[in-house]
Amino acid sequence: MSASDRGGPQARDVNRPRPSSRLQLALKDALVATAVAAALFVPLVALRTDIGAGGGLALRFRWKEAAILCGLVFLGRLALVLWTGRRGLRPSTAPGPWTDRLQQAGRLAAPAFLAVALVLPAIPGIDRYELDLGILVLTYVMLGWGLNIVVGLAGLLDLGYVAFYAVGAYSYALLAQYFGLSFWICLPLAGIFAAFWGILLGFPVLRLRGDYLAIVTLAFGEIIRVVLINWASFTGGPNGITGIPRPSFFGLPFSMAGGEGTFAGFFGLEPSVSHRVIFLYYLILGLALLTNWVTIRLRRQPLGRAWEALREDEIACRALGINVTTTKLSAFALGAMFGGFAGAFFATRQAFISPESFTFIESAIILAIVVLGGLGSQIGVAVAALVLIGGFEVFRGLEEWRMLVFGGAMVVIMVLRPRGLVGTRTPSIALGKKRTISGDLVGEGR
């Protein structure tokens, strides 16, 4: 809606440009946009180097493609401006139509998501592929929720979250390899190790904020990966670790042999690969829900409130007697612990891990999930993970273009909703009815 459209009938008459001038305006705007597009597309699309006949580089011109793209930009911008007015698309952090629907109907949406997630393996037409995709999405939902504690609630920008994921995965893999411990013993251990490393990272960065914190956490993520690559005698180096034991169902292994002591044999089922996939699916669902449950509960309690207060104003926290050090460390530790759980799950699911899986891009994706979903919003993070990871798979048919679709989608979301899908905050306690708080007021942490 343009500003002129919002005014009363009188304002409308005064402010609305006459049709001809509006068209002129739109044409001008579209031409400017086309010029920008041309400046981009001429070097990017129109000029292409190929290997020529003689083995050297040859320049090929693709003027037609560039012209088509510029034309599309022109028409698109013209239509957009004519349709909505020049200032039509505005960033907004206010509860938008879909946030409203998401949050107001949140009581419906969240249980609906949960119900679908719970019965997914039983839905007809859901195959191995869909379940694997579900496991992948849920892993990222869990990682997103874990990082949400650090970034969303405590407001500490962490670019190295994947380090804890790696610590969890390697903890399980190495404990299983060297000591032969089972998954169920290693799972809590992996969480504890990751939390320990979270605290270890937390100490030096306690006094850092914003960009500086981001850089140090980024470096920490890389250090962990580089150590994993180079300490070949212990971690297997770039070759990774193979043959990581699969999880058992309370001691019953999932085996195709179907003997007496296996899952299929015990329950008298036909041995099938899908048993394990379904089990893994429910395992990660349970872990993700645990993360969610702990976060939701903590948010309503002093520790969670102190995290949020820390995000809002650290100095005021100190003046109120809150120990900023332990509060920050607890956020790092808890976030890292859930990352560690997810890592152990990842290791047991893949049965193979290598440092390749824990590159910076993973951190970036998890952070993107949290930011796109809306800092601090549980349902927003879940939806963002579903859209980002699930969408990425769905658009597999587009091949290399899917990166473009994806980047475009992210840019659109960030232009329109700078605070993420759910940019509002729900109070943790209220005397009357809980009313959502506009994202403009809520701090983003520094």
Next chain:
Amino acid sequence: MSDRGRILHPPRRVMPILEVAGLTMRFGGLTAVSAVGFAAGRGEITALIGPNGAGKTTLFNCITGFYRPSEGVIRLHKPDTEPVELQRLAGHRIARAGVARTFQNIRLFAGMTALENLLIAQHVTLMAATGWGIGAVLGLSRYPAAERAAVERAKRWLMATNLMDRADDPAGALPYGAQRRLEIARAMCTEPALLCLDEPAAGLNPRESDELARLLLDIRAQGTSILLIEHDMGVVMRISDRVVVLDHGVLIADGVPAAVRADKKVIAAYLGEDEDSVPA
């Protein structure tokens, strides 16, 4: 006894709540506060005044632990306990020792509701009730009762600051005067022995200033001592039991309001010194 009689006699012997002695704060080569010593009486309102740049806020930041003083001692005398030397405590421990403060430029948790702000102020008590957060997550501890008590206390202060109807509004959306009051309510929720207010009347209109003065007198009546920095002399002279004046980091006067108002050095500091009145 009349005010006049009190002026003539040496300072009354009130038990101090806060004792500052030889406090010096240097930033590199700049001495912001130089060998300042005074005492704030228990159950009294002590005002700290002085022209801009006199070092009032620096002194405040030393007392509340935001700066570590270069020299000097700050002692808190709570009833029935050993005196505590505040300059040795870590920042958050000072608040736990019983000193609460507000800020010159309001520092509320803007994205959280008024009620949440007041609950965060009770973090230390509540956290103890949760058993390090773990018990409360599992729903095992005495946390619910503690939270009910905390909400009751918050309600009491919301009532006292006339903010009851805004309890569920985000603090950042409250009008300016209400934010000032909420900040005081938040500080009071920590149950301090000494409340330090940095320019609480700044930006308030006369009616709001009056309400503030009444609120501060109420707080004093409930037994909390107050130390305030204030530029609004109307408020200062009306409610203070004692006034301490700083100028260029040095203490130039310390006494009851009427005496300070008549003090030549104070007048000179505020109005600029007259050639004739420069002391030899």
